[in-house]
Amino acid sequence: MSSQKENTPHSKERGKSKKQAGDETEKLLMMDLLHKYNDIKDATQKVLGALAVLEGVTVKEMHEKYNLPLDS
Numbered sequence: 001m002s003s004q005k006e007n008t009p010h011s012k013e014r015g016k017s018k019k020q021a022g023d024e025t026e027k028l029l030m031m032d033l034l035h036k037y038n039d040i041k042d043a044t045q046k047v048l049g050a051l052a053v054l055e056g057v058t059v060k061e062m063h064e065k066y067n068l069p070l071d072s
Contacts, residue, residue, distance in 0.1 A: 048062045055062075063070050 045059075048066075048068075049059055052059045052062045057065075060070060062068075
């Protein structure tokens, strides 16, 4: 028996399938992380909005006060 890897059209297809599955897994992970990031960002904006109301200032002023970016 040889310890070399099989190099047939079917083995190449299996290799592609594994790579495609890995790419799909990576996409799903990135989507999950982006979803979590957006949830955290939304919660942060709600808190800033509530603080702005309490202090009688605009959300823009809160961003400036805490040195936060305005466009992200």
